[in-house]
Every structure is written in C-alpha cells, then in structure tokens.
Amino acid sequence: MIVITTPTGNIGSQVLGTILDSAPSGGEKLRVIVRDPAKLSDSVRDRVDVVPGSHGDPDVVDRAFAGADAVFWLVPPNPSAPSLEIAYCGFTRAAAQAFTAHGVEHVVGVSALGRGTPVAGQAGLVTAALAVDDLIASTGVAYRALANPGFMDNVLRQVGSIRDDGVFTYTAAADRLAPMVATRDIAVTAAGLLLDRSWTGVGSVPVLGPEDLSPDDMARIMSEVLGTPVRYERQSLQDLGATLTGYGLGDAFVQGMVDMMRAKDEGLDDGGQRTPQTASPMTFRQWCAEVLAPAVLS
Numbered sequence: 083m084i085v086i087t088t089p090t091g092n093i094g095s096q097v098l099g100t101i102l103d104s105a106p107s108g109g110e111k112l113r114v115i116v117r118d119p120a121k122l123s124d125s126v127r128d129r130v131d132v133v134p135g136s137h138g139d140p141d142v143v144d145r146a147f148a149g150a151d152a153v154f155w156l157v158p159p160n161p162s163a164p165s166l167e168i169a170y171c172g173f174t175r176a177a178a179q180a181f182t183a184h185g186v187e188h189v190v191g192v193s194a195l196g197r198g199t200p201v202a203g204q205a206g207l208v209t210a211a212l213a214v215d216d217l218i219a220s221t222g223v224a225y226r227a228l229a230n231p232g233f234m235d236n237v238l239r240q241v242g243s244i245r246d247d248g249v250f251t252y253t254a255a256a257d258r259l260a261p262m263v264a265t266r267d268i269a270v271t272a273a274g275l276l277l278d279r280s281w282t283g284v285g286s287v288p289v290l291g292p293e294d295l296s297p298d299d300m301a302r303i304m305s306e307v308l309g310t311p312v313r314y315e316r317q318s319l320q321d322l323g324a325t326l327t328g329y330g331l332g333d334a335f336v337q338g339m340v341d342m343m344r345a346k347d348e349g350l351d352d353g354g355q356r357t358p359q360t361a362s363p364m365t366f367r368q369w370c371a372e373v374l375a376p377a378v379l380s
C-alpha cells in the first residue's frame with residue numbers, strides 16, 4: 083500500500099492522479115491523509131482509503147502508516163510558523179518515528195536542489211528542507227529526495243499582474259540562467275519511484291526541467307504564448323521581504339524566503355547536472371500554453 087500526503091495540493095494531487103491513471107481498474111492499494119476529505123472528488127474517494135487529519139499529527143500518521151509499504155512525503159508551506167525548524171523538521175518528526183514503528187520501507191519526499199553547494203547552509207527554506215531529508219534518512223527507510231529547482235507553477239501567483247499590467251517580478255538578474263521544473267514532472271517522477279520500489283538506500287533525484295532559462299527568457303516566452311507583451315521587473319530582496327510581510331506572512335518564513343532567494347543568486351541551483359535522467363520533459367513554453375494561458379484567460 084502507498085500512502086500519499088497532501089492529496090489536495092499541487093504536487094500531491096498530481097501524484098495521486100498519476101498513480102490512479104496508471105492502474106485504472108485496481109492495482110496497488112492507496113491511502114491518502116487529508117485534512118478535509120470533502121475536498122477530494124467522489125471518484126477519488128471511491129478508490130482510496132482516507133485517513134482524515136494532518137500528516138504532522140502523531141496519531142494521524144500512526145493510523146495512516148499501519149500496513150504501508152511506501153509513503154509520499156511533502157511538508158506543507160507554513161508561513162506563520164515561529165521557526166523554519168518547527169515548520170519543516172518539527173512537522174516531519176512524528177512521521178519519521180512512525181516510519182520506523184510501522185516498518186515503512188520506501189519514502190519519496192519533495193525537497194530542493196542545493197545539497198553540496200557552499201550556500202546550502204544559509205538558504206532559508208531550502209536549508210530547512212534539506213534537514214528534513216537528513217531526518218528521514220536517519221530512520222533507515224529507503225529514501226529518495228526529489229531535488230527540485232523553482233517551480234514553473236510559482237508564476238501562477240502573478241497571474242493578476244501578468245494579465246493586468248504585463249509585468250512579471252522575481253529577484254534574479256534579468257539574464258541569470260537557472261533550471262526550473264513543472265510540478266507535473268515532479269509528480270510523475272514521484273509516482274514512478276512509488277510504483278517501482280526496486281531502489282534501496284538513500285539518494286536524491288534531481289528533477290531539473292529540460293533547459294535553463296533567465297527571467298528575460300521567461301518574459302519573452304510568456305509574451306509569445308499569451309500574445310501580449312510581458313516584461314520582467316527585478317525586485318530587490320529587501321522589497322521581496324517587505325511585500326511578503328505586507329501579505330501577512332510571518333517573520334521566520336519571510337526571512338527564509340529572502341535567504342533562499344539570495345542563495346539562489348549565489349549558486350544554490352547551479353550544482354545539478356542535466357542528463358537524460360534528470361532532465362524532466364515539460365518546457366516552460368508548454369507549461370505556459372497548458373497551465374498559464376488558461377489561468378490568465380479565466
């Protein structure tokens with residue numbers, strides 16, 4: 083049995099959908115942990131075992147991991163947590179104990195690129211995510227950390243300014259090349275690892291997208307796909323912090339974002355080698371056509 087956390091989230095819902103599609107008439111038993119089961123569609127609810135609650139709760143994971151062979155693990159964003167330690171490792175600690183208690187053999191977790199780079203220890207949210215990988219690895223399960231660069235899907239947060247002002251904002255230099263990945267590709271990679279559990283030990287699986295792009299490249303591709311000009315506006319780290327604070331996000335999360343963006347500028351995402359195995363297929367152009375354009379037009 084495979085247990086899937088965050089089945090209502092961006093990646094988790096696509097992991098669940100991919101696995102359900104791979105075995106339309108049965109296949110492996112699936113269980114999801116979900117805070118509000120009513121958020122699942124009837125067709126999904128009919129085909130999975132549902133454990134209600136948060137996967138940060140010891141009683142919930144204790145119930146959910148009984149009889150589990152494999153777990154998809156994702157730490158939910160917690161912008162109001164008092165520290166990143168509490169938000170990431172604190173959230174995962176009960177599950178880590180339950181992996182051992184229930185003899186879970188395989189875990190696939192959503193993590194980030196950056197391990198081994200000089201800035202990995204000062205990279206805010208990424209440093210916290212890498213500590214989660216270490217925590218899970220310390221339990222003795224076979225573990226694969228999906229080492230992701232920034233998500234293409236982050237651009238969806240800017241649909242309003244892209245549509246209304248033709249502006250897309252980020253903190254990198256306009257010509258700085260970096261990898262980026264579609265959450266669909268992360269989910270397909272996770273589903274593959276969860277279904278074929280021939281792997282052992284601990285390792286990371288970079289999911290790097292097909293090419294490096296700069297913010298100016300992204301603005302050009304968005305303009306071409308949307309048929310309307312979109313230009314890149316660089317935001318300072320200080321302005322980023324002030325904007326996030328203005329949205330009501332907590333100090334620890336805001337500092338974690340600022341530190342992560344600074345580390346990205348200093349090479350956090352530059353260590354991954356793109357190979358046929360690590361280059362996930364979805365291009366930014368395809369993502370804009372299939373995901374961004376419908377969102378901008380809706």
Ligand SMILES: NC(=O)c1ccc[n+]([C@@H]2O[C@H](COP(=O)([O-])OP(=O)(O)OC[C@H]3O[C@@H](n4cnc5c(N)ncnc54)[C@H](OP(=O)(O)O)[C@@H]3O)[C@@H](O)[C@H]2O)c1
Binds near residue numbers: 211230
């Ligand atoms: N964005 C990036 O560029 C990037 C890069 C690398 C790694 N990451 C990592 O990717 C992850 C985010 O993935 P995503 O985009 O799929 O997330 P998402 O779409 O924001 O989904 C969040 C999920 O977490 C659930 N959730 C929220 N708070 C919860 C709580 N207290 N207890 C239990 N469940 C809770 C939500 O369920 P409800 O429906 O109940 O709210 C939802 O299913 C984070 O771990 C982040 O560090 C992000």
